[in-house]
Amino acid sequence: MAILCVLLLTLALFPYGLQGCERWTPEVEKVEQLMAKSLDDDPDPSVFVSLRLLNYTLEQKFVTILKKNVINNALDLTSGQLSLYVLALIASCENTMNVKLDNSGTDRGTNLGELLSKKLAQEIKSIEMYEYPVTNYYQVGLSFLALCKQSYPINKRDIKTFAQVVMRNRISYGPAFSVDTAAIAALAFRCMQQDYKPADIIRNAAIKLVMQILCAKGTRGIIGNTYSTGVAMQALIANQQLVPFQVWNCSNTLQEVLAEISAGSFMNPVMASQALPPTQGKTYLDVNSLSCNWAVGHLFTKVKTSPGAFISCIGGIVGSKKEQFLNATVPLPVGVAEYDSSNGETIIARLTKYSSKKSAINRELNYH
Structure with a gap:
C-alpha cells in the first residue's frame, strides 16, 4: 500500500x-x-x-x-x-x-x-x-x-x-x-x-x-x-x-x-x-x-540492413537489389520499404535480367 x-x-x-x-x-x-x-x-x-x-x-x-x-x-x-x-x-x-x-x-x-x-x-x-x-x-x-x-x-x-x-x-x-x-x-x-x-x-x-x-x-x-x-x-x-x-x-x-x-x-x-x-x-x-494494403498473392521477403530495408525475394524469385517498383507506370518516389500505398493502387515489381547479348528480359509481378 x-x-x-x-x-x-x-x-x-x-x-x-x-x-x-x-x-x-x-x-x-x-x-x-x-x-x-x-x-x-x-x-x-x-x-x-x-x-x-x-x-x-x-x-x-x-x-x-x-x-x-x-x-x-x-x-x-x-x-x-x-x-x-x-x-x-x-x-x-x-x-x-x-x-x-x-x-x-x-x-x-x-x-x-x-x-x-x-x-x-x-x-x-x-x-x-x-x-x-x-x-x-x-x-x-x-x-x-x-x-x-x-x-x-x-x-x-x-x-x-x-x-x-x-x-x-x-x-x-x-x-x-x-x-x-x-x-x-x-x-x-x-x-x-x-x-x-x-x-x-x-x-x-x-x-x-x-x-x-x-x-x-x-x-x-x-x-x-x-x-x-x-x-x-x-x-x-x-x-x-x-x-x-x-x-x-x-x-x-x-x-x-x-x-x-x-x-x-x-x-x-x-x-x-x-x-x-x-x-x-x-x-x-x-x-x-494498420494499413489495409498488406496482403500479397506472392510473398515478399524483406531484409533490413543499416542503410534501410530491401526486398530480397518475391514469390520465390531471389532479388538483386536492382528491381524497379512502379505504381502502375510511375516509379515509386521512395524506396519500397518507405512507400505507404493507398487503397486501389497497383504496385508492379519489374524484375529485369540481362542476357549475354545485353538484351533485357523483363518480368512484371502485380500486387493490389
Missing part, C-alpha cells in the same frame, strides 16, 4: 511520457521469420496479430484460413480464443460483424461481435454469482478489449462489474499478482476510455492496474517475469499518459527484452507474439489503425 501511495503521488507531481521504446535488431527479425513460418501449419490468431502489428508482409490465404476456422468453431471457442480471432480479423481490415468466406454473396455472415458479447455476458454472470468467471480474468479482459476495438456496444453494468473486480484486487487467481492479466485489463480499460461510460470508473481502474504493473517491475526492468514483460510493456505504452518517465524507464525494459530475444527465450511463436510488438512501439490497441 505504501508503494502504491508513493506512485500515486509521483503521478500527480511528475510529467508523463515514454522514451526509447522502439528498437529493431537482427534477432527481432529472426523471431519474426520464425513466427511467420509457424503460420504455414495452422495460423494462430495471436501470432498473426503480432506480425500485422510489426508490418510483416503476409499472404492473404492466412486470413481465409482464420475466417474458416472461426466460422466453423466460434460456438466452441472460449471468450479469450474468440477475442484473438476478432483482433486478428480487425488487423486484416475484415468486418468482424459479418464474417464470411465469399464476400460476393448477399447472405449475412457470422457476427463475431454478437457471439463474443454473449460469451462475455456469461463470464460476467458467473462473476456476479460466484466471484469468478467461466474461464479466467485474462480472457475476460481480452473480451472487453476485442469488443471495444470493433466498437461493439458494451453494457455499463458489465464494465462496472469488471472495474470492481480490479478495485477489490480480485483480478488474479490466488494471492500472487498476475501481470499478464492486469496488462490485458489495462489495455481494455484504456481502449474503453475513448467512447464508453462510466468514464470515472474506467479511468480509476486503469490507474490502479498501471500502478500495480509498475510495482511488479524488477530492478533490471523485467516486469513480473520474462514472458509477462512484453504484454506489460504494451499496457504501459498504451497508458503512457499515466506513466511518469521517472518511474519507468522504457529503454531499460526494452533492453532486457531484446537480450532475452537474443538469448533464445522466445523461440515459441505464441510466447513471442506479445513480446515483439512493443519492441517496435506497438500494442493491441493499434490493430484497427
Whole structure:
C-alpha cells in the first residue's frame, strides 16, 4: 500500500511520457521469420496479430484460413480464443460483424461481435454469482478489449462489474499478482476510455492496474517475469499518459527484452507474439489503425540492413537489389520499404535480367 501511495503521488507531481521504446535488431527479425513460418501449419490468431502489428508482409490465404476456422468453431471457442480471432480479423481490415468466406454473396455472415458479447455476458454472470468467471480474468479482459476495438456496444453494468473486480484486487487467481492479466485489463480499460461510460470508473481502474504493473517491475526492468514483460510493456505504452518517465524507464525494459530475444527465450511463436510488438512501439490497441494494403498473392521477403530495408525475394524469385517498383507506370518516389500505398493502387515489381547479348528480359509481378 505504501508503494502504491508513493506512485500515486509521483503521478500527480511528475510529467508523463515514454522514451526509447522502439528498437529493431537482427534477432527481432529472426523471431519474426520464425513466427511467420509457424503460420504455414495452422495460423494462430495471436501470432498473426503480432506480425500485422510489426508490418510483416503476409499472404492473404492466412486470413481465409482464420475466417474458416472461426466460422466453423466460434460456438466452441472460449471468450479469450474468440477475442484473438476478432483482433486478428480487425488487423486484416475484415468486418468482424459479418464474417464470411465469399464476400460476393448477399447472405449475412457470422457476427463475431454478437457471439463474443454473449460469451462475455456469461463470464460476467458467473462473476456476479460466484466471484469468478467461466474461464479466467485474462480472457475476460481480452473480451472487453476485442469488443471495444470493433466498437461493439458494451453494457455499463458489465464494465462496472469488471472495474470492481480490479478495485477489490480480485483480478488474479490466488494471492500472487498476475501481470499478464492486469496488462490485458489495462489495455481494455484504456481502449474503453475513448467512447464508453462510466468514464470515472474506467479511468480509476486503469490507474490502479498501471500502478500495480509498475510495482511488479524488477530492478533490471523485467516486469513480473520474462514472458509477462512484453504484454506489460504494451499496457504501459498504451497508458503512457499515466506513466511518469521517472518511474519507468522504457529503454531499460526494452533492453532486457531484446537480450532475452537474443538469448533464445522466445523461440515459441505464441510466447513471442506479445513480446515483439512493443519492441517496435506497438500494442493491441493499434490493430484497427494498420494499413489495409498488406496482403500479397506472392510473398515478399524483406531484409533490413543499416542503410534501410530491401526486398530480397518475391514469390520465390531471389532479388538483386536492382528491381524497379512502379505504381502502375510511375516509379515509386521512395524506396519500397518507405512507400505507404493507398487503397486501389497497383504496385508492379519489374524484375529485369540481362542476357549475354545485353538484351533485357523483363518480368512484371502485380500486387493490389
